[in-house]
Amino acid sequence: MSAMTDTLKKHQKHLNDTLTDNEKRRSIIQKLMWDEKKKIECNSYSTSANYLQRNSVPKKYRTYHEINITPIGRNNLCRQNSTNTLSFDSSYEIESGYNITSCPCSSFICFEPHFVNSRMENGKKVYYDFTKDFDGETKKCFIYDEEIDYMRETKQLWNEKIFQIRVRKCSCGIVFSK
Numbered sequence: 001m002s003a004m005t006d007t008l009k010k011h012q013k014h015l016n017d018t019l020t021d022n023e024k025r026r027s028i029i030q031k032l033m034w035d036e037k038k039k040i041e042c043n044s045y046s047t048s049a050n051y052l053q054r055n056s057v058p059k060k061y062r063t064y065h066e067i068n069i070t071p072i073g074r075n076n077l078c079r080q081n082s083t084n085t086l087s088f089d090s091s092y093e094i095e096s097g098y099n100i101t102s103c104p105c106s107s108f109i110c111f112e113p114h115f116v117n118s119r120m121e122n123g124k125k126v127y128y129d130f131t132k133d134f135d136g137e138t139k140k141c142f143i144y145d146e147e148i149d150y151m152r153e154t155k156q157l158w159n160e161k162i163f164q165i166r167v168r169k170c171s172c173g174i175v176f177s178k
């Protein structure tokens with residue numbers, strides 16, 4: 001990453017300072033668990049935004065936004081990072097929805113609840129993802145979802161909203177568990 005601007009440095013500090021110790025601990029543990037899992041299942045792939053082909057995605061989700069990650073917020077804390085971004089700069093809004101990834105042949109598609117930010121710049125809505133990816137991804141394929149937004153507002157747990165679909169026979173021959 002190129003030299004961080006002062007604004008980004010301040011934003012990063014704000015995101016870190018507004019987390020509780022428990023949240024920080026959870027972020028670290030989730031990364032350690034993932035790294036360990038990858039070591040054990042050394043022949044397994046994980047799905048990636050980089051594999052996703054837009055025309056594989058069901059029409060309903062095809063208008064997803066590709067967002068380059070600005071990795072200043074801790075991994076696995078996208079809800080906190082997007083919320084705390086508002087108290088750093090109130091020109092941002094929270095966007096609730098799904099992060100879409102796929103297997104290398106883009107047949108097996110995963111949807112995970114995810115939270116990013118947006119703001120109007122020169123009359124256009126621009127999306128930002130301030131959460132570092134736990135698997136080193138550098139971009140996210142994100143689509144807004146009303147139900148996830150409602151769940152965030154009403155503080156419901158959205159963990160079980162993860163889902164996967166198979167749009168055609170997968171030629172990668174791998175079993176996914178991400």
Ligand SMILES: [Zn+2]
Nearest residue numbers: 103105170172
């Ligand atoms: Zn595949």
